[in-house]
Amino acid sequence: MTLELLDERAGRPSDEEIRRALRNWAFVLPGPDDREVPDDVRNVLHWVSKASRPLADLAEAATARTVLDSLKLKLDGTAAAAETVRRKRRSLVNAANYAVDLGELRENPITAVRWQKPKVSNQVDPRVVANPEQARNLLAAVSYVGGYRRARGRRLVGLFAAMYFGGLRPAEAVGLVEMDLKLPEQGWGSALLHRTRPSVGKQWTDSGETHDDRGLKNRPTEDVRRVPIPPHLVAVLREHLATFGTADDGRLFFSEKGSVVPSSTYYRVWQEARLLALPPAVAASPLASRPYDLRHSALSTWLNAGVDPTEVAERAGNSVEVLLTRYAKCLNGRQDVANRRIEDLLREYE
Numbered sequence: 001m002t003l004e005l006l007d008e009r010a011g012r013p014s015d016e017e018i019r020r021a022l023r024n025w026a027f028v029l030p031g032p033d034d035r036e037v038p039d040d041v042r043n044v045l046h047w048v049s050k051a052s053r054p055l056a057d058l059a060e061a062a063t064a065r066t067v068l069d070s071l072k073l074k075l076d077g078t079a080a081a082a083e084t085v086r087r088k089r090r091s092l093v094n095a096a097n098y099a100v101d102l103g104e105l106r107e108n109p110i111t112a113v114r115w116q117k118p119k120v121s122n123q124v125d126p127r128v129v130a131n132p133e134q135a136r137n138l139l140a141a142v143s144y145v146g147g148y149r150r151a152r153g154r155r156l157v158g159l160f161a162a163m164y165f166g167g168l169r170p171a172e173a174v175g176l177v178e179m180d181l182k183l184p185e186q187g188w189g190s191a192l193l194h195r196t197r198p199s200v201g202k203q204w205t206d207s208g209e210t211h212d213d214r215g216l217k218n219r220p221t222e223d224v225r226r227v228p229i230p231p232h233l234v235a236v237l238r239e240h241l242a243t244f245g246t247a248d249d250g251r252l253f254f255s256e257k258g259s260v261v262p263s264s265t266y267y268r269v270w271q272e273a274r275l276l277a278l279p280p281a282v283a284a285s286p287l288a289s290r291p292y293d294l295r296h297s298a299l300s301t302w303l304n305a306g307v308d309p310t311e312v313a314e315r316a317g318n319s320v321e322v323l324l325t326r327y328a329k330c331l332n333g334r335q336d337v338a339n340r341r342i343e344d345l346l347r348e349y350e
Contacts, residue, residue, distance in 0.1 A: 001092055004070045005058070006051040013044045021045050055099060059109045067092070068115045082118035089117065126329045127286045128293040129300045134278070135164050138288060141277035145269050150256075151244075153273065156266050158240035159253045162191075163294035165233035167302070167316050169217065170291055171196035174261055177250035181237065189234040193317075194224040199263040216317060227315050266291060299323070300330035 002022060003015060013021075021044040025037060037045075057063050071088045074080050092110055099105045130138065139161055146152025162173040168191070175197040182190045196214050215221040229237075240252060247254040253261050270291045274283050288294065295316075302312045303323075313323045 001067055001070065001088070002048075002052075004067045005053045005063075006048065007053055009047065009051045011047060012051070013047060017044050018048060022048070055104050058096065058099075059105060061109070061113055064109045064113045065115060068110070068113060072118070082120045085118050086120050122325055123329050124296045124300070124326050125286060126300075128289060128296055129330050130288045130293070130297045132301065134287065135294065135297055137277040138273055139164065141273040142269060144276055145272045153269055155244060155256075156253065156261070156269050158236050159261065159266060160270070160291060160294060161233050161236045162229075163291060164298050165236075166191060166227055166229045167295055167298040168193070168227070169196070169295060169317075170263065170266070171198040171214075172216070174251075174253060175213075176252045178241065178246050178252060179250055181252075183234050183238050183241075185238075187231060187234075189229045189231075189237075191227045191229055192224055193227060194222075197260050199260075225314075225317050296327075296330070300327055303327055303330070 003018060006018075017040075021041045025041050026045055026048070053063075058067070068089065071085050071092075072080055089110070093108065096105065096108045096110045100108055139157060142153045142157050142160055144153060146154075148154070159170075159173050162168045162176065163170060166173075168176075172193050172195075175195040176191065177195075180192040180194070193216060196216060198214065216223055216225055237252065246252060247258050251260070255261055255265065267290070274288065278287065288297065299312060299316055302315075303309065309320050309323055313320045316323065318326075
C-alpha cells in the first residue's frame, strides 16, 4: 500500500530496499538498545519521506482504487489469495478510520469506493480432513522425525495430539502448562485454556520476544475455556511429561534449549511426518497439509459422531453459527445416516 502512494522522484531506491527499510525500521518501534539506523537505511527512509503523497490524496476515488487493486497481486505479479486480500483491505480500512478519528480525513475513502472484493470461502475444505486412522498414522510418524536421540519429532507428538484429540489451536497447544492439566491414570482428563503463544516475531511484540503472550482468541483477556481431553490424549501427555518434563515456566512443549517452539519448527516436522505416513499420491493432496488441519479433523469427527453442536462449539471456542458454517461440507458421515432414514421412510409406503 505504501509503495502505491509514493511519487516518482529522482534517486528512487529499489522496491526491495524500500520494503526492507519500512519493514525493519520505519514500521517498528526501536528496541531496548535504541538501534542506530545505518546510513543506507536512513537515505532510503529520507527518500520515502520526500516521495510520500499527502494523505488527502487517498480521498480521490481513483487513488483509493489503485491502492485497493494493488492488494490483489503478490510481489511476483500473480494473483493473491482471496483471504490475503481481505486481510490487507481490513488493515487499510482500519488505518483510514484512524485518520478520520484524527481529523485528517472527513470520511473513510476506502469503504466509499465501489470495488469488487474477492469472494472468500468460510468453509473448511473437506479434502484436508483426516479420518481417525490417518490421524493416528500421522501422529505415529511424527515420533520418527529427526531420530530417537535428538527427538525432534518425539518432543512434538503431544503437541499435535492436543490439536487432534483436544481440538486445540496451535497457539493454544504451544502455551499449555502442566498446572492447567488434569491427567488421571484412567478416564478422561481436562485442560484449562487461558493462554496462547502465537509466533509473531520479536520486532512486533512489546516484550521483544519472538512469541507473544496473549489470552484466548476472540475472548476477553482473563477468559478461560475448559476442554475435556480423551484418555488417549491423557496417556500421550503423561508419557510426554515423564520423558521430557517441562520448561522452566511449566510449559509442556519446548525446544532443545528450553524456548517456545517456533511455528516454523513444528511445521517442518509435520511436513516430514506426512511423507512418512502417507502414500505419495495422498501426500501430494491437501490432506492434513498444515498442522491446523488437525483441529479441523477433530471438530469434523466430533460433529460426525453426533456430538451436539453446542458442545462442540464450547470445546472449540467457536460460536455455533461459525462452527456449522465452516464445517458444513465435512459432515459426510451424517449424510449417510440421513440417507438411510429417508430410505426407511420410503419403504414404509412401498
